[in-house]
Amino acid sequence: MDKIIVKDMMFYGYHGLYPEENKLGQRFTVSVELMTALKKAGETDDMNDSIHYGQVYQLVQKIVEGEAKNLVEAVAEDIAHQLFDQFDKLEACTVKVDKPGPPIPGYYDKVAIEITRERQDYA
Template identity: 65%
Template structure:
């Protein structure tokens, strides 16, 4: 399966289980791998045969900068659902969300979650 990758997208959101995270917010970095067949796009050189990276960014931005969630696991799940709804040619997606400097005891560069989802018949 071919892939389109969007790396290091940065957004500001209010996700977390601690009240200060919901009030102050923080930066989130998102990497996405989109799995689809790109042969037709490679032959036609037509964006209609591929997935518009700008639209992928906008879908991701709406979720990350939208309604606050307790868990970044939920944010990742919501991104995957929105991408499957927006892009009929999308067969699978891998999403990594990185949360720099989490407000938990200890010293961390970041914490993150990665999910992989495939298109289901009911999507």
């Protein structure tokens, strides 16, 4: 399967379980892999035969910078669901949400979740 990869998009959001996360916010990094057939787009050189990654960025930005959620899992699920709603050519996607420096004890760079969904998951 062909892929469009939009990697390490950065946004500022207010997602988390703790009140300080909802009040102060923090940076989130999101990457998506969009599985779709790209042969026709490669042959026609026509954007209508592909998925516009500028529109993908705007969709992800609206979600991450929008309504606060308790879990990054919910953020990723919302992104996947809306990607399928907006892009008919999308067959499957992987969404990774990184949360650098969450307010939990320990030494680490970040926590992250990654989900993979297929169009049939939302049928």
